[in-house]
Amino acid sequence: MLKIRRLENEDVFKSKEYYRNFQKLVMVIGKIKNFISEVSQIKGLRKFLAAHSIEEQFRNLTEEFDGLMRVLNFTMAVQNQIQMEEDQKVIRSDIKEMTKYLQTIEGGIVNELKEISSSLDDITQLNIAWQKKVLHDDDNVLASATIKITELHDPPETVKRGTKVYKKIRMGEEVAIKEKILGNDEKKLMNDILSQVVILKKLKESQYILQFYGIAQDASAMYMVTEWCEYGNLQEYYQGYGPLDWHVKTQLAVDVARGLTFLHTVAILHHDIRSENILITIHHQAKLANFTLSRGFNDPTKNMMPTIDTVRWMAPEKLRDHRKNPYTAKCEIYSFGMLLWEIAEEKLPFHNEKDILEIRNLVVQKMVRPVFNNSVPHEWVKISHKALQDSPSARPPLKDMFMTLNHLYRKFLPSQPIRPTLVKLPTEEDLPSDDDDDFAIEDFSANNILTVREAVLEHKRRDGDKLKAWESFKYYAEEFSDVTASYWKGYYLYYGLSPINNPSDTEEKRQRLVEAAKLFKSAADFGLPDAQLRYGHCLWSGDGVKKSIPQAIEYFQLSADNENSTAMYNIGNVYYHGLGVTKDDEKGIKYLRLAALREQPKALEMCKQKGISLV
Known part of the structure; x- marks a missing residue:
């Protein structure tokens, strides 16, 4: 049939x-x-x-x-x-x-008008730029990460947390300093560390992330300077001030959810969600601490070996194979679910177990999860159990966890607040046999013509056959109106990469530019960012089309909105200098910075010349 x-x-x-x-x-x-x-x-x-x-x-x-x-x-x-x-x-x-x-x-994700904060994009791009090492040699970036050691003063009484965290006074404010002795290898990476600190400082946008002030140094060590949290970490808090009321527990859980949401929104994973890394301020507010930017959402797994300090909160997929299975946002959902159990019960998960392998066996092999006592609210138990599912895909979105916890918080809110104001996949039997050649689709690339994708790769090769690529672009553009091929045909016409009858014929060149502009416009209106950029350039220069600065800016903006870094530079340049628009330094600097963070060469140079910091 x-x-x-x-x-x-x-x-x-x-x-x-x-x-x-x-x-x-x-x-x-x-x-x-x-x-x-x-x-x-x-x-x-x-x-x-x-x-x-x-x-x-x-x-x-x-x-x-x-x-x-x-x-x-x-x-x-x-x-x-x-x-x-x-x-x-x-x-x-x-x-x-x-x-x-x-x-x-809240938590830095929305502004006072309840609109999504534009600063989220800036932090995300800074993080990406840091991972690409764009920030490492920027003097402004490195200077902004440093604090003079002379700014730190001793408080009236010495206060110490653990072996390396001390309270200090900086500009009249209590701060915490954590000492780190630098080895020779770490000293070589100092620029990397300082550029990372700049982004950590930017996380102050969220009041649910520990505020990072910078790094101070002396001859032998560096000191990470953060805000001081009076009540220590979450474990110390419930052990020292418990049993906690449910309005306190729900508030702590909501705080953590807000902090995690902020991090995930700017493409940062914490990697170590547990009570020791949740700090409590003088106002009983929970803040996420002790994380780095060493991995983002799209990076390979972080090879963090389970220890007795971390294994209790680690997701089962990481316990099965911490190298093979990537660390994802779903791992953090699991850790958060285990943290909810800890907050409810005010004790460590698997507190009776002291052996790493035994805890791993309980979680992975026997799929055991800690049991809640009967006094814990049903909604809390339900959302925690969902987060602790063995399958990552079965765990709930962070949004759902926040909404449930926030509902409980409002339910337990006292009159006087304590704070100041599936589709079934086919089986192998369902799939057709791959041996039946009668069902093979014929190759469109007749006469040994490359596919569009192959032609693009051929064009990008240093010794690529441009004529062969041109023949492919021309064929698919003319025969099938292929949008990508049409763009590349225009590109070859515009830059003179296609066969030319008479290089000195100005009329032939004019006709080529006219056709190129038409092809760019067609592909631009179809939504191709590169075509939007090039058609904008045609409008700006009057190449093959009537010159129109306002229309050029419109197409540059479309391309910039579609993440084209050169278009971002163009928009930044236009607004910074008031070229065809009302001069707007703020908007100009914003786009120049975004382009520079994407390593656009002209944007990097302009930021350097104009003294525009990347942070």
């Missing part, structure tokens, strides 16, 4: 119109993927919430997808009006829930 259907539709499948529509479907699926990614992250939500356009964007994408599925005659469930209305209800409910979440999350 499949062979018969294939023969009946073979001409349709090979038609240019079918190819174009299939290409559009691929692009729409890409847009849907990006949309889901953006609305699933707090930072990505900002542009949709600002324009109140989540519902509209959802509707446009689903209509575009459904329309192409019908045109391509794909087998699908026909979506009727009732189903569409149900989908709209679901999306409205989700928007309402997210709005409520943003109104309560």
Whole structure:
């Protein structure tokens, strides 16, 4: 039957119109993927919430997808009006829930107007730039991380925590200093350490992250200077001041949730969530401490061997194989779930066990989790059990944990506050045999023409065959209106990389620029960031199109919004110097800094010349 259907539709499948529509479907699926990614992250939500356009964007994408599925005659469930209305209800409910979440999350994620803070992007980009070592040689960055040792003074009475943490006074404020003796290898990495400190200082945007002031040095050691937390760590707090009331426990849990949410929003994982790393201030506020930027969301696993101090909170997948299994946000959800048990019971998880292997065996092999006593609120127990699931995918989002804990906090809030104001995957039997060549799709790359992807790779090779790449771009652009190929065809025409009849013929050059500009515009309007940049340049210079500075800036802005670093530099340059727009130093510096943090050469040079700090 499949062979018969294939023969009946073979001409349709090979038609240019079918190819174009299939290409559009691929692009729409890409847009849907990006949309889901953006609305699933707090930072990505900002542009949709600002324009109140989540519902509209959802509707446009689903209509575009459904329309192409019908045109391509794909087998699908026909979506009727009732189903569409149900989908709209679901999306409205989700928007309402997210709005409520943003109104309560606080902690540096939203500003006074309950809008998602723009500083989140700055911190994220600083973190990425640090991992790429962009900040390591910036004198402004390194200077801002350093504190003069003479600024630190002894308090009236010596106060010491552990063996290396002391209370000091700096500018009239109590601070904590933690001594670290530097080995020779560490001294070589001092710039790396200082540049990391700059980002840690930026985390002051959240009052649920321990405030980091900088590093002081003398001949033999360096001293990390942070805010002083009067009540020590969480374990010391509940042991010294317990039993704690539930309004205190719920508040501590909400504080930790807010701190974790902030870190995850700026693409930082803590890696060591446990009571020793939660510090309590004089106002009984919990703050996350003792973490580094050594790994971000997209980095390989951090090879942290379990110890008796850490094993009680470690996720089972890390206990199974700490090298093979990456450390993810879901690992932190598990650790947070175990921390909730500790806060509720006011004792260490598996407190009767002193052996690492025995604890690992209980968690991994026997899948044992600590049991709550009967006085713990049902909602607390339920959300904790979800977080402690063996499968990472079964653990709840941090948002759900926060909403549950915040609801409990409000439920236990005293009249006088203590603080100052699935889809089933196919089995192997379900899949068709891969031995049946009759079902193989014919190669479109006739006459030994490269695919578009192969042509791009060929172009980027140092000794690549530019003529062969050109033939591919031209073929797919003209025969199938391929958007990427059209952009590259324009690129070759613009830069004179395609065959030229008469290099000295100015009319031929003008026609090439006109065609290149048309191709750039077509690809730009389809959403390609590089095309948006190049069409903006055509408008700016009047190459192949009538010169228009306002329109050029519009296309530069589109490209910058799509993460193109050169477009960011252009927008920054335009606003910094007031080129065709009202001069706006703040906006100009913002985009110049963003471009520099992405290692855009001209932006790095301009920031250096103008004394624009990257932090």
